[in-house]
Structures are given as structure tokens and as C-alpha cells.
Amino acid sequence: MKLSRRSKIGAVIAGASVFAVVITGCSSSGTASTTPDTKTKITLTLATFNNFGYSDALLAQYHALHPNITVVQNKAATSDAAQTNLFTKLAAGSGLGDVEAVDGDWMPKVKQYASKFVDLASADNKGRYSSWKTAGGTANGKEIGLGTDIGPEAICYRSDLFAKAGLPTDPDKVAALLQGDWQHYYDIGAQFAAKKTGAAWFDSAGATFQGLANQYQNFYEKNDGTVIATTNPDVKAAFTSVLTASATESSHLQEWTADWAAGMANGAFATMLCPPWMLGVIQGDSPKVTDWKIASVFPNGGGNWGGSYLLVPTQGKHTAEAKQFVDWLTAPAQQIAAFKVAGNFPSQVEAYTDPTLTGATNTFFNNAPIGKIFIDRANAVTVTPFKGVKYGAIMTAVQNGLTRVEQKQQTIDASWAQVVTDIKALG
């Protein structure tokens, strides 16, 4: 779901005494029976973060189907809080929910410990997802995560600022205008910047780079996990080109900062990379702006940003029941219900023919046909980026490098040199 680094406020750890947490290694793994119990009354805990769209009504539906099972949902405030919680309790060997939600971006870290999770593959969920989504949840041939949503990206733009700069404002015309590669996107940005509307073309180099990085199969790491980020010419070229464009086209507002949110409301930038879950963020941060629109286009083809999985830790007491529940919850019908609640775009292929999804529109974005747009954007995703164990740490190092230049602390070359040092220090 939202790979929201947003305000992490929830992720406060009890002061510096954190280190008092003593690792006890793994304790007994509760190997319950393999067939679900239908008689004993049990409670399953479902741990999610942000908003997965799992309403009480949806969970009550499961209780109606399985009267002996009650599902309780615990929501963490942010993806990061959930991550900290997961690793701490995985280390402690107890305390995790029966079902845990994991963000696609830190899934690689979790996949290292595949033995601590139940294999969720079954006849029911075979062929439910596109191959790249399944691959993201599979470790050593074991399917430890079932996909919930995905984040196929489109471009969100401010039609008022486009009009000011003399650019087309109609979504179809904007889509035609932006058709092309990243350089083309920067070139249009240069045209926009030349008109001096007072707004920037995109929010930050970091956000833009994120979209670009997700279009390569091996951007930072080879399939065997070898880090190539510092030697891959594509990385350095992208780093340089986005920063060159950033000098005139970026608002220099880093994602998820309070300034960034305020910038959205104040029209500080005209375009944003836009996965479906971003729509809620934009609406939440700029509720009074009436000119946001969505163009069904993305530089250099399709791209995916975010999307989550549900996992069943072996430390739970009711793993068989939990597995059955996850299978039900990630089925197309339930994910479409979640989409209606929170706008998380289903990852289930079958959902894309459902009229509820194909006909969905969004009033805030001037009645954009979001169902149709994002199905198209999902189909445009052709590459499965390989994300290894160090993916998150490398991404942080590169993002820090981009930010340093945007903050005018370093030149592009000096910043890249530091990125290289930082990535080498991860070894």
C-alpha cells in the first residue's frame, strides 16, 4: 500500500532505550493443524497500516461465512511503523498478528526470513495475479505473500497551471503531449518553466527518480543480489539527468514533508507521478483545489509504485485458519470492496473485468475514469524490478544524494561520489 514515509509520527520508539530490547532468537513455531478448525471459537488478528480498505462490514462478512472465527484488525499509522513492529516481533518470536501486511518495498527484507512464514500457495489462488506480483511475494519457490493492491502510475496535473503556461488542459491531450521518454517529460517541463507561471513542473527529483527506478529489471542489484548501483551506467545517467532538469523544473519539496503537502495546496508544482493510492493523498492535502486531473500516460511506458502483500507468520496459533482467511481476503471480490472504500487498486487480474472497477470515476479529479485509466496503466507495466535485501538502503542513499543537490549543499558530482561511498558502506 502507500509506501508512505509520511510523517512517521507513529513510529516513535521508546526513546534511546530501544537497545534494551534483547533478542531471544526464534522461539517455538506454533505448528498448528493443517486443516482449518470449524468448531472452536477463535479470533484472528489482522495487522495492516495506513488504510487497506478492509472495513468492519467486510470483516463481518467473513464472520458470517465462518461463525467460529472473529477477525480483529490492528492498524499501524504508517508503513514504517508496521515495518519496525514486524521486525521487532519477528525477532522476539512472538507478538505478531495472525496475518501481517507487508509493503512491497520492504518485502525483499522480509523474504530473507521465508522460513518464518507459511506457504500460501493453493489451488484457489493460482493464477490470481500477474506474474510480477506473484514473484514479489515468492521466496525460494515458496509463496509467502498474497498480493493486495498494486500502484500502476499515471500523471496527475494541475489543469489551471497548464492553462497558464499555454499547454493543453484536457486529459487526453495531455496524455498525447507527454507520450515519450523521461527526456521528453523534462523537455515539456522546460517549456513549462520558460512560461514563468510561478509553479514548478514536478515536485522533487527524488519522487521523479523513484518512478524511473521502478522501470528497470536490475537497476541497483543483479538477480543474485550483487549490488551494481555504483557501476550501472543507467543509475548515474538517470541521477545526472533528473538533477539537471531539477535545477529549473523542480519545486525542491521533498516527498511527505509538511512543506510538500502545503506545496500541493498552494500550487507549487504542476505535475506529479500518480499511483492510485496517491489520489487520496492529493485530495487529503489539497482539498480546496478543483483543478487536479489525471492523464493516462507515464514517461517511458508503464511503472509500478507500491502495493502490498498479506503474510501469515508461523509463530501464530491458528496458521491454518489464517491461511484460509488470507485466501478469501485477497480474492478479487474482496479487493474490489476494499477499492471502493479506500481506492487501493486491486492486483488481481480477474478484477479488471469487473464493472465496479471498470466503471469507477473520481469526482475530486474532475470525474476522471480512474478504473479505466489504472487498468490501462497496469497493463502497461511490463518490467518486474528485482528488489533485493539492500534495495531499501540503496534507495535511501540515492534519494539522500538527490536531496543534497536539491538543497544546494553539493554539486551533482560531489553528491554522486558520496552516494557511492554510502552504498559501499552497506556491505
Next chain:
Amino acid sequence: MTSSTLPLRERTPRRIAFSQKLGRWDIKFSPYLYISPFFLLFALVGLFPLLYTGWVSLHRWDLIAGQGPMVWFDNFTWVLQQRQFWIALRNTLSIFLLSAVPQIVFALLIAAVLDTNLRGRTFWRMSVLLPYIVMPVAVALIFSNMFGDRYGLVNTTLGHLGIPAIQWHSDPFASQFAIATMVNFRWTGYNALILLAGMQAIPRDLYESAAIDGAGRVRRFFSITIPQLRPTLIFVIITATIGGLQIFDEPRLFDQNGTGGANQQWMTLTLYLYNLGWGQLDFGRAAAVAWLLFLIIVVIGLINLAITRRISSNGGVQR
């Protein structure tokens, strides 16, 4: 003397001796017994984790997979070779100085004012404690908004006055100053109250005789209050040192990523430790940082103790 009385006599003094012994033990050991719960608890939640962290630091240790092979001091040498470690150390010391020094100076002044005959004394005393009650997270939230680079309250105000905006999240000094402000906001009042309690214990006749001898307010403050406050000052300075060197919440919540800034502008040692342990899941290296931090705190604590002793005793001798 009969044979029957002899054993009796022998027994009686023995009984007395034993109860006397018990009494002596009571006097000797009971105090230790009474304070033992603290030490037992300390051994459990203080000493054991401390030593265990030391044990962890000598191994390769993954957060989840647990103990790996013993590597002796490899983690320490690795950490000491990291540029980020030294930057973290610089930031920690700088934030510590920016917070501890003004904090204690202002706390002393506030305490001195509160020590005079104010109207509504309790009201004023409680008011200075108010920031301390506010959750650090709430403090961080409010201040983060104030110190926003573009739309923050501070920069907007500066803009109205025609002063260029300060880059709170990119300039190292500005960011550390902002974090120190949060710390000072929270702790100054608390320290002021402790110093006030110390001041109230100073015998009033000292001030009276000094006043009769013609000493002014300022002279009385420096020649009586400060030297007499010595034990309280030592306590306040040592706790401020420990707290200041372990600052975590404020820098962690200063931006959206919580890793100390793109160029590690405000990454403190505790934050570095956290990034290693929970970000990279490398507990061995994180434990090494924890131990280095512990040693640094001990050293700086001892230096402070020595300085405080000298300053306050000199103050007393000055004529």
C-alpha cells in the same frame, strides 16, 4: 556448682550472643537489604542489557536470524572507519552543547527569579513545568511545523521582516539549533524546578548576613547561591549530559524520513545506532555503536563532574 546447672549457664550466654549477633547483622546488613530491590532491578534491566549488548557487539548478529559467528572487535573497527559515525559524533556533541549549556543557564536564572517573593508563587512554578508534561512527539510535531523550510511559521515571520529564510532542514547548524530548541523547550523548566528546590535549602541567614555586609543581589547570587547549589548543580549537569548525548525522539521526528537528513546534518549517534540496527538489521554493529556511546557518555560525564566541582568551589572561595 551442680552438674545440671552448668550446661544451662553455658547455653544462656550463647543464646544472648546469637541474638546480639542478629542485632548486629540487622544494623549492618538491613540497609543493604532495604535498598536491594533497586540493585536487583538495576541488575536485571540495566546491567544485564549492558553486558549483553557488549556480547552482541562481538558477533555478527542479525536482528531476526540472531547470533552469528564471533568476530571480536571487527564491528568496532568497522564503525570507527565509517564517515557517518564521526559525523554522528560531531552532531551529537554539537546538539548537546547547543542544548545543555543554555538549558542550565536559563534554568538557573528562572530558578533564581522563582526563589524571590513572587505573587502566585505556585502558579509560576507549575507553569515552568508545563512544557515537560507535553509529549516529546507533540513537541516535535509542533516544532517541525514551525521550522518548515518554505511554509513554516518561523520562516514566514522572518520573511515579513525582510530576513531571508533559514534552511532548517539542509543547513547543519540551523537544523541542530532547531532540534536543540525543542530539547530546551522541554527540559529547561524541569531543571529550573530542581535547582529551585536546591536554592530553597540554602540557609536564609547566609543571605541576611551578606546583605548586612552590603552584598548586592548579583554578588549574593554568585557568592552564595551557586557555591551552595553545588550538589544540585552536579546532579542537573550529569543528567543533562546523559540526556543530551542520547537525544533521539527530536532528531528522529525532525523530518519525514527520520534518518537524520540527506547529508546526515542532524543524525545523532542514537539515530545512527537505530539506522544500523533496525534499518539494516545489523545488531552487531548497532551494539558496537551503543557501547561506544556509553563510553563517550562516561568520559564526558567525568569531565563535567571535574569542571563543576572546580567552578563551584572556586566560587565559594572568591572574596
